[in-house]
Amino acid sequence: xSAEAELVARVPQLLEAMxxxxxxxxxxxxxxxxxxxxxxxxxxxYAAIGVVDESGDGLADFxxxxxxxxxxxxxxxLPDGHRGLLxxxxxxxxxxxxxxxxxDPRACGFPAHHPRMRSFLGLPIRVQGEVFxxxxxxxxxxxxxxxxxxxxxxxxxxxxAGIAVGNARLYEAAQxxxxxxxxxxxxTTALLSGGDVDEALQVVAERARRLSRSAAGIVLLPADxxxxxxxxxxxxxxxxxxxxxxxxxxxxxAELLAGRAVFVEDAATDPRVTGDPLGVCGPIMMLPLESxxxxxxxxxxxxxxxERPFTEDERMLAVQFASQAALALMMAETQRDRERLAxxxxxxxxARDLHDLVIQxxxxxxxxxxxxxxxxxxxxxxxxxxxxxxxxxxTIQEIRTAIFALEQGPAEAPAGLRTRVLREITLAAVPLxxxxxxxxxxxxxxxxxxxxxxxxxxxxxxxxxxxxRHARASRIDVVVDATVTLPDGRPGVRLTVADxxxxxxxxxxxxxxxxxxxxxxxxxGSSGYxxxxxxxxxxxxxxxxxxHG
Numbered sequence: 001x002s003a004e005a006e007l008v009a010r011v012p013q014l015l016e017a018m019x020x021x022x023x024x025x026x027x028x029x030x031x032x033x034x035x036x037x038x039x040x041x042x043x044x045x046y047a048a049i050g051v052v053d054e055s056g057d058g059l060a061d062f063x064x065x066x067x068x069x070x071x072x073x074x075x076x077x078l079p080d081g082h083r084g085l086l087x088x089x090x091x092x093x094x095x096x097x098x099x100x101x102x103x104d105p106r107a108c109g110f111p112a113h114h115p116r117m118r119s120f121l122g123l124p125i126r127v128q129g130e131v132f133x134x135x136x137x138x139x140x141x142x143x144x145x146x147x148x149x150x151x152x153x154x155x156x157x158x159x160x161a162g163i164a165v166g167n168a169r170l171y172e173a174a175q176x177x178x179x180x181x182x183x184x185x186x187x188t189t190a191l192l193s194g195g196d197v198d199e200a201l202q203v204v205a206e207r208a209r210r211l212s213r214s215a216a217g218i219v220l221l222p223a224d225x226x227x228x229x230x231x232x233x234x235x236x237x238x239x240x241x242x243x244x245x246x247x248x249x250x251x252x253x254a255e256l257l258a259g260r261a262v263f264v265e266d267a268a269t270d271p272r273v274t275g276d277p278l279g280v281c282g283p284i285m286m287l288p289l290e291s292x293x294x295x296x297x298x299x300x301x302x303x304x305x306x307e308r309p310f311t312e313d314e315r316m317l318a319v320q321f322a323s324q325a326a327l328a329l330m331m332a333e334t335q336r337d338r339e340r341l342a343x344x345x346x347x348x349x350x351a352r353d354l355h356d357l358v359i360q361x362x363x364x365x366x367x368x369x370x371x372x373x374x375x376x377x378x379x380x381x382x383x384x385x386x387x388x389x390x391x392x393x394x395t396i397q398e399i400r401t402a403i404f405a406l407e408q409g410p411a412e413a414p415a416g417l418r419t420r421v422l423r424e425i426t427l428a429a430v431p432l433x434x435x436x437x438x439x440x441x442x443x444x445x446x447x448x449x450x451x452x453x454x455x456x457x458x459x460x461x462x463x464x465x466x467x468x469r470h471a472r473a474s475r476i477d478v479v480v481d482a483t484v485t486l487p488d489g490r491p492g493v494r495l496t497v498a499d500x501x502x503x504x505x506x507x508x509x510x511x512x513x514x515x516x517x518x519x520x521x522x523x524x525g526s527s528g529y530x531x532x533x534x535x536x537x538x539x540x541x542x543x544x545x546x547x548h549g
Contacts (some may be wrong), residue, residue: 039066040296056090058093075112098145099344119138119143121137123446127165127169166340191332212301212318214301218300219298227246229243256386257288263286267283284298286316287299287318417482421456424457450549451523459520459527460495463497473500473501475499477497479494486547499540523546528542529543532542
């Protein structure tokens with residue numbers, strides 16, 4: 001058969017191949033179909049597409065056909081397009097036909113375990129006039145070289161492939177934008193739901209990790225002593241960086257607090273990254289959580305060592321996500337301020353009522369009892385009235401203490417852990433309708449470090465909030481014990497919060513318990529729960545412990 005007749009005979013096969021190439025919208029699947037189709041049309045044993053990166057001097061992705069996964073695993077890292085014949089075609093995207101690529105001066109040899117290759121055909125795939133990547137074909141069946149007819153066939157296929165890739169990229173970009181928008185909605189809902197702030201920040205970290213396809217998502221907020229504190233971490237691997245403060249002397253901290261995003265191509269070589277707490281050492285996005293000119297914190301998304309850098313589209317979408325999260329964070333802060341103001345106003349009213357009504361009535365009752373005591377001639381009656389008057393005096397003192405606690409502003413709160421625990425108990429008494437009992441064991445104020453104390457108070461707040469919202473308890477006992485020894489032998493502090501409520505239902509939400517456990521584990525401790533104070537173990541007992549710090 002003549003060459004012309006052979007080419008005509010291949011036209012139906014080419015038309016079918018063009019139909020197959022354009023039949024899907026997922027980009028990676030489209031590239032795989034192009035490789036497979038090109039190999040079938042030309043009789044090539046191996047086919048591959050190298051996707052050119054944004055800089056135009058290397059490959060961001062490499063899709064292959066004809067080689068098995070085991071061989072690819074043994075070869076190791078895929079070509080990056082920076083050297084050799086593939087690199088030359090990246091820099092000069094023109095068709096190349098070679099009978100033996102090993103003799104070409106641009107070739108740099110094959111890595112270990114690479115299959116034998118001789119004949120070679122390569123040409124660019126263009127999308128809307130721009131080079132998207134290059135199609136490579138090697139090892140024509142029969143051992144002969146690729147010819148001009150093969151090149152003409154592949155040219156036509158490459159044109160159709162460019163259209164299919166363009167459609168797939170548009171579809172993928174739309175899908176990607178939709179995922180980021182859904183993530184922004186989820187973050188806004190979490191922050192404005194009025195639930196636990198730490199849990200909402202964890203949602204921000206987890207969504208950022210998933211959407212950016214990173215190894216971790218990290219949320220940082222301004223620390224009291226300057227710099228940024230890690231307040232939420234979402235990572236596939238366990239991490240102990242929660243609560244760590246990145247000091248203001250770090251260059252990236254200054255950039256973030258100034259409202260400027262920082263993008264790192266490789267954390268292992270960038271001098272701005274002086275530490276890698278998660279052991280990631282790859283590309284990193286560091287984005288300010290900024291709204292209305294105010295920086296509320298930062299969002300960090302690192303990728304693993306050797307992974308591809310973030311694209312311009314990914315950076316743009318991540319910046320928009322961070323801006324939306326910052327706006328929701330500011331709105332949530334404003335909402336909490338309004339709720340806090342309403343609580344303070346309610347507390348002021350309760351304090352006034354206690355002082356103006358309850359104490360005055362108790363005082364008048366005490367005076368009446370004292371008058372009756374003087375008139376009584378029966379010793380037992382006089383003694384009983386005396387004990388009642390003493391009890392009233394104690395009650396009046398307790399009410400005055402409660403009034404003082406209700407009127408105390410947040411800036412007036414002393415720094416001791418004991419006082420902060422008492423403050424949380426006093427605040428919880430208002431919605432609970434009763435004051436939980438409390439007991440301290442050991443040197444609570446001196447033995448427990450600031451970070452552990454801060455997390456213990458947050459755990460107590462979460463436990464009391466759960467008791468109010470879910471437990472329907474009538475009794476709550478709080479114990480802070482700074483004399484315990486942890487399972488690993490270290491001295492620690494244990495928080496116990498026990499109630500007589502309904503307990504934790506089977507299949508109920510446990511996000512609050514997970515949050516408590518995450519806090520404890522980040523400090524080297526643990527958290528759990530068991531039977532409560534009710535009949536037959538009804539209710540819940542929460543145990544939270546950590547090293548002194």
